[in-house]
Each structure stands twice: as C-alpha cells, then as structure tokens.
Amino acid sequence: MNGKLNDILKQLLERCAVSMDASVCGAAACEVPSGFFSDAGKILKAAGFRLAAEWASDETLFGRGFGVYAAYIEGRDHIVIKSLLPPDDPAFPTLTRHFPAAYRMERQIASLMGLKPDGHPDPRPWIRHEDWPEGVFPLRKSFDGTKPLGRVEGTYRWVSAEGEGVFEIPVGPVHAGIIEPGHFRFQAVGEDIINLEEKLGYVHKGIEKRFEALGWEEAARLAARVSGDSTVAHAIAFCMAVEAASGCVPPPRAGHLRAIMLERERITNHLGDIGAICNDIAFTFLHCQFATLRERVLRTNRKVFGHRLMMDGIALGGVAADLSDDAFVAIIDDLHVLSIEFERLVRIYEDNPSVEDRIYGAGVLEPDAAKALGVVGFTARASGQRLDARIENPFPPYDKFPPTVPALSSGDVHARAWVRVEEVRESSRLIRELIREMPEGSVRAGWSGPLSGLSGFSVVEGWRGEIIYWVQCAPGGGINRCMVRDPSTMNWVALEQAVKGNIVPDFPLCNKSFNQSYSGHDL
Amino acid sequence: MLKILHQIFRTGIVTEPLDPAEEAKVTLAGAGLEKAVRKRFRRSAAIRLVDAGSCNGCELEISATCNPVYDAERFGISFTASPRFADILLVTGPVSRNMEVPLRRTYDAMPSPKLVVAVGDCGYNGGVFGSSYASLGGVGSVLSVDAYIHGCPPTPSDILNGLLRVIEG
Ligand code: SF4
Numbered sequence: 001m002n003g004k005l006n007d008i009l010k011q012l013l014e015r016c017a018v019s020m021d022a023s024v025c026g027a028a029a030c031e032v033p034s035g036f037f038s039d040a041g042k043i044l045k046a047a048g049f050r051l052a053a054e055w056a057s058d059e060t061l062f063g064r065g066f067g068v069y070a071a072y073i074e075g076r077d078h079i080v081i082k083s084l085l086p087p088d089d090p091a092f093p094t095l096t097r098h099f100p101a102a103y104r105m106e107r108q109i110a111s112l113m114g115l116k117p118d119g120h121p122d123p124r125p126w127i128r129h130e131d132w133p134e135g136v137f138p139l140r141k142s143f144d145g146t147k148p149l150g151r152v153e154g155t156y157r158w159v160s161a162e163g164e165g166v167f168e169i170p171v172g173p174v175h176a177g178i179i180e181p182g183h184f185r186f187q188a189v190g191e192d193i194i195n196l197e198e199k200l201g202y203v204h205k206g207i208e209k210r211f212e213a214l215g216w217e218e219a220a221r222l223a224a225r226v227s228g229d230s231t232v233a234h235a236i237a238f239c240m241a242v243e244a245a246s247g248c249v250p251p252p253r254a255g256h257l258r259a260i261m262l263e264r265e266r267i268t269n270h271l272g273d274i275g276a277i278c279n280d281i282a283f284t285f286l287h288c289q290f291a292t293l294r295e296r297v298l299r300t301n302r303k304v305f306g307h308r309l310m311m312d313g314i315a316l317g318g319v320a321a322d323l324s325d326d327a328f329v330a331i332i333d334d335l336h337v338l339s340i341e342f343e344r345l346v347r348i349y350e351d352n353p354s355v356e357d358r359i360y361g362a363g364v365l366e367p368d369a370a371k372a373l374g375v376v377g378f379t380a381r382a383s384g385q386r387l388d389a390r391i392e393n394p395f396p397p398y399d400k401f402p403p404t405v406p407a408l409s410s411g412d413v414h415a416r417a418w419v420r421v422e423e424v425r426e427s428s429r430l431i432r433e434l435i436r437e438m439p440e441g442s443v444r445a446g447w448s449g450p451l452s453g454l455s456g457f458s459v460v461e462g463w464r465g466e467i468i469y470w471v472q473c474a475p476g477g478g479i480n481r482c483m484v485r486d487p488s489t490m491n492w493v494a495l496e497q498a499v500k501g502n503i504v505p506d507f508p509l510c511n512k513s514f515n516q517s518y519s520g521h522d523l
Numbered sequence: 524m525l526k527i528l529h530q531i532f533r534t535g536i537v538t539e540p541l542d543p544a545e546e547a548k549v550t551l552a553g554a555g556l557e558k559a560v561r562k563r564f565r566r567s568a569a570i571r572l573v574d575a576g577s578c579n580g581c582e583l584e585i586s587a588t589c590n591p592v593y594d595a596e597r598f599g600i601s602f603t604a605s606p607r608f609a610d611i612l613l614v615t616g617p618v619s620r621n622m623e624v625p626l627r628r629t630y631d632a633m634p635s636p637k638l639v640v641a642v643g644d645c646g647y648n649g650g651v652f653g654s655s656y657a658s659l660g661g662v663g664s665v666l667s668v669d670a671y672i673h674g675c676p677p678t679p680s681d682i683l684n685g686l687l688r689v690i691e692g
C-alpha cells in the first residue's frame with residue numbers, strides 16, 4: 001500500500017471511525033459506521049478520488065443485514081468503503097451530494113434491494129418499471145427470483161418542460177434500426193433539444209439475481225453474455241474478481257492470450273462503430289468499407305478462437321484453449337492487411353469535408369461535465385479524462401506491456417471517433433508485441449472456489465471503458481452477490497448532457513458516437 | 524474523391540455466395556404461411572427487428588447480414604423501421620418482462636399475413652438467462668413463433684439461411 005493511500009486511511013480513521021476489512025480481495029477496503037458513509041466519500045473526493053461504483057448486498061446468510069458499498073478510484077489507488085445496515089428499515093446517507101454519478105446507482109439500489117438513500121433528490125425508481133408490484137425487491141434473499149412478477153397499474157413521472165413552442169418527442173423503446181431498446185424523451189423548441197430524459201431498464205433480465213443461482217463455470221458463461229459486444233471484457237472481469245478472491249493466479253501465457261482477445265474485441269467494435277458513425281452522416285461508402293474490414297477480423301476470430309465474437313474463450317483460471325503457432329501467424333497476417341486497409345480508410349475519412357462538417361462540434365461533452373459525472377472509457381478520453389484501467393489497474397500482461405492512451409479534449413463526435421481510430425492502431429501494435437513476447441507454458445491454472453464470505457473486486461478496460469465486478473462468495477460455496485458495473489452505467493447520463501442544444505436530427509449521430517450498452521446497463 | 528474511386532476499384536465486389544447451413548440450426552414451428560403468400564414474400568420480405576431482451580450479441584450478427592459480404596438485400600430481405608411495412612417479425616433475446624408489452628404491440632401493429640422468427644438460443648428457451656422474475660424465457664412464451672434460428676449468436680449465414688428457409692418453405 002503506498003503513502004497516499006495510507007494518508008487517506010489515516011484521515012478516514014480520524015474522522016469516520018473506520019476499520020479495515022480484509023474480506024475484500026483486489027482492492028483496499030474498509031468499513032465505516034453507516035452514518036459516515038457519505039462523509040468518507042467527501043474525504044475521498046477532496047483527495048481527488050472519483051466514485052466508480054456503488055452497490056448493495058443482502059448479507060442475511062452471514063447473519064447480518066445489508067451491506068452498502070462504494071468503490072473509489074484515483075490513479076492506481078482503489079478503495080472500497082462498506083457500511084452495514086440493519087435488516088429492518090435499512091437506510092444510508094446519499095453520495096449524490098458529492099458525486100452526481102451516484103444518482104442512478106442509488107435509485108437502482110433503492111429499486112432492486114430496497115435500501116433507502118437518505119437525502120437523494122429523486123425518489124423515482126430506476127430499472128424497476130412503473131408496472132412492478134409494490135414492495136418487491138428482487139436482489140433480496142427473501143425474494144424468490146424464479147417466479148414471475150405480477151403487473152400493476154402505474155405511471156412514470158417524466159420531467160416536463162413548459163413554455164411557448166416547447167414540445168415533446170417520445171422515442172422508443174423499439175427503435176428504428178437493429179439496436180437495443182430504450183426510451184428517450186426530448187423536449188425541443190423548433191429543432192433544438194432543450195432537454196433529453198432517458199428511461200432504461202427494458203432489457204432487464206435479472207442477470208445479477210441469476211448469478212446467485214449458478215455454479216462458477218455457468219456464471220462465467222453468464223458474465224460473457226452481459227453485453228455481447230463486450231463478451232471478452234466482461235468474462236475477464238468476472239474471472240479476475242473470482243480469481244482474486246480465491247488466490248488463483250492465471251499462468252503468464254493465459255494473460256497474453258486474454259489480452260490478445262481483449263484487444264481484438266476493441267478493434268472489431270471500433271471498426272464497426274466508426275463505420276456506423278459514417279453511416280449516420282450518410283457516408284455509406286465508408287460504412288460498407290469499415291463493415292467489410294470488421295467482417296475480416298471476425299472471420300479470423302472464428303478460425304483462430306472458434307467463435308466470431310470469441311465467446312467463452314475466457315475461463316476461470318486462464319483461457320479455454322491454447323493457440324498454435326499457425327494461429328499466431330494467421331493473426332499477424334490479418335493485422336498486416338487490416339493496418340494497410342485501415343489507414344487508407346482513415347485518410348478518406350480525414351479528407352472529407354462533409355464528414356468534417358457533421359462531426360466537429362456535434363454532441364459536445366465538456367471535460368468538466370465528463371469529470372463531474374464520472375464518465376469512463378473512450379467517452380472520457382475524448383473529453384480530456386485520460387482514464388484507462390489498463391494503466392490504472394495494470395493487470396497482467398498490461399503491467400509489462402502498457403498501452404499508449406490517446407486523449408482529446410473537444411468532447412465532440414469527432415473526438416470520440418478519433419480516440420477510437422488511435423486505439424485501433426495501438427491495439428494492433430499491442431497484439432503484435434504480445435505475440436512476439438508470448439511466454440511458454442500452460443494456459444489455465446488449477447482453480448477452486450473462494451472461501452465463504454470473501455469477495456473479489458476487479459477492474460478491466462473493455463473497448464467501451466472500465467468494467468467493474470465484485471463477487472462475494474456465499475456460505476457453503478456459491479455466489480452470494482455478483483455486482484456488475486458496465487461502463488454504460490456511468491456514461492448514459494452523459495449523453496443527456498451532450499445532446500443539449502443540438503438539433504433533434506443529430507441525436508442518432510450523437511447517440512452512436514457514445515454507443516452505450518443497454519443490456520450491460522439494464523442487467 | 525479520387526481516393527474514394529480508387530478504393531472502390533481496389534475493393535471490387537466482396538459479396539460471397541451464401542454458405543449452405545446445416546439443417547439442425549433451424550427449427551420450423553407453427554403453421555407458417557400458405558405457399559401462395561410465401562411466394563409473394565420471396566424476393567421481397569421486409570423485416571422488423573425487436574430486441575426483446577438480448578445481450579446484443581445477436582444484434583451484431585443480424586447487422587452483419589447487411590454488410591457487403593453477406594448483403595441480405597440481394598435476397599430481397601430488407602429491414603424496415605416501421606412495423607406497418609413489415610412481413611416478418613424477427614425477435615432476439617429472452618423476452619424480458621419489461622419488453623413483453625412493447626413486443627406484443629409491435630406484433631399487433633404489423634399487417635397480416637406475418638411471420639415470427641426467433642433468433643438465438645435465448646429466443647428459443649431463454650438461454651443462459653432462463654425464466655425468472657425478469658425474463659419470460661423464449662419468444663414462444665409470448666408469441667406464436669414460425670421458426671427458430673439456433674446459435675449463440677447464430678452466424679450471419681445461419682441467420683440468412685434460416686430466413687430463406689422460412690420464406691421459401
Ligand atoms: S443467443 Fe447468445 S448472443 Fe443471442 S442474445 Fe442470447 S446470449 Fe446473446
């Protein structure tokens with residue numbers, strides 16, 4: 001533990017009656033009396049920490065009430081603050097006063113676990129839709145997750161705007177294209193958006209509850225399906241959390257193979273999305289070109305990993321299968337063609353005035369706003385926040401092979417696309433290096449479930465941004481609680497800010513440039 | 524502009540003949556449509572996609588059917604934004620409880636005759652998500668399904684082959 005973290009802990013000790021909590025593996029953790037939950041956040045904020053996740057756990061099986069947890073990150077320091085709450089009438093002081101990022105996470109805790117965030121400005125439910133029956137909290141142990149929920153009458157109170165010429169446009173949940181569902185409500189004057197409110201939760205399929213009913217291997221399969229476009233990243237994050245809690249260290253070769261898959265996932269998604277942005281500005285030529293290039297990478301995936309999206313390639317303790325030398329040659333050859341073609345397309349993209357016209361200055365997320373909202377991933381990097389879990393939480397092999405992380409400050413559609421252009425280049429370089437320096441040896445360590453009561457915390461940089469898992473082992477062996485924090489949880493709210501003042505027809509473009517996961521958010 | 528033209532000539536035509544699928548990847552269920560109607564869908568089937576709770580993996584592969592390599596449009600298959608124009612309802616995912624009503628509404632908004640095709644293992648029986656308080660399981664629990672295309676996710680060729688089998692009988 002370094003000096004800075006010690007300093008913070010000393011302050012917490014003096015002011016919040018903190019005690020160290022050794023049950024959390026993978027991050028420093030301490031417990032504070034629930035009355036100090038928000039004060040601890042304030043101290044951490046003053047020290048420059050950001051709120052990265054907030055969640056709750058039903059700890060009845062351990063003979064106590066509920067736990068409410070908050071994870072804070074500053075540079076390489078990660079700290080988890082926990083408070084215990086009584087089983088009856090559980091409440092905790094809200095963090096929203098210090099961290100706007102807590103806004104939806106606490107609504108979610110209240111909706112699904114039934115803990116009350118005292119002083120929270122918005123009592124409306126989140127994820128839980130208005131037609132859910134009163135008083136059911138799916139994440140509680142007393143709730144039987146296998147039975148269907150009833151449906152009741154109810155209405156959602158939308159934020160409204162009044163005034164001359166103000167009108168509302170509701171969009172969704174079923175959208176026009178081949179995309180996931182969610183509801184957007186715009187208030188506009190003429191073509192200008194004056195406010196956007198999102199309502200999500202449509203694809204909530206009870207993933208976190210489902211984890212608790214599964215064995216470890218099945219749970220890893222589920223983690224790989226939290227958000228299909230980030231299957232590798234989610235699977236790595238889940239496995240890393242469980243491995244941290246069970247003291248398992250995957251062999252070095254497995255680390256390299258995991259990173260190769262993670263970077264390939266980054267490349268495919270970036271290619272697809274840069275193309276999709278071109279499509280949204282009616283430059284279909286580049287859309288087709290990028291889609292063809294992406295298809296090429298997917299086919300190599302299938303040849304080398306046996307699956308186009310590399311699903312289930314990650315396993316607890318390492319990876320599911322080793323690669324042969326021929327496979328590495330195929331990857332290198334593929335990268336060679338990819339790099340040449342990619343640079344050609346990028347030159348066309350850069351040279352085109354009509355592209356420039358649409359993407360510069362559209363959907364600006366100011367650096368201050370990005371920081372205040374706790375935005376992560378390429379969205380943050382496009383708004384001046386140089387955050388990347390591969391640097392901040394350098395899990396192997398990134399400790400030895402750190403990426404160069406690009407950052408821009410204009411925060412517009414262009415910046416979000418350009419950061420991704422740079423990242424395609426950097427990921428290609430990384431993959432080549434990882435293959436060149438490939439260690440010999442096995443690809444999977446022996447693995448046994450963690451001890452009851454221990455929990456593992458992990459942070460992984462997927463293509464969309466930082467993914468966090470916290471997995472707590474139940475008495476008797478299974479999963480007591482698996483908390484999933486997709487980057488979209490942090491970034492959805494930023495889209496609301498970024499579209500203000502843009503025209504309604506530019507919304508699809510702005511939205512595409514963020515490309516958040518609905519499934520990863522709704523769980 | 525020259526660069527664009529140059530790239531177009533360099534690329535040529537990348538569209539490939541469709542790989543025939545193995546039989547087992549599609550399950551035909553339900554009564555389907557009369558032959559005469561199906562004949563009309565042939566070479567012109569408009570699809571409305573509803574993600575009823577998928578992990579978005581199936582969406583990625585459905586989108587890929589429209590890329591230049593698979594080019595779904597050459598078979599007359601196109602995706603439409605409005606259910607009013609749609610002949611086929613393509614559904615992905617287990618049906619989440621929160622999407623049940625929007626899914627039914629989309630189906631009701633489509634003109635008859637219409638077909639329902641469920642894509643992915645989740646659409647078949649809920650997949651890894653199973654049935655729970657938040658998931659109603661497969662698409663069959665909500666709508667009468669004419670065909671299931673299996674896979675997690677099915678590949679673009681599986682999806683195209685599945686659709687063609689449904690349309691052509
Ligand atoms: S079938 Fe697989 S890819 Fe498709 S939605 Fe289900 S989990 Fe995702």
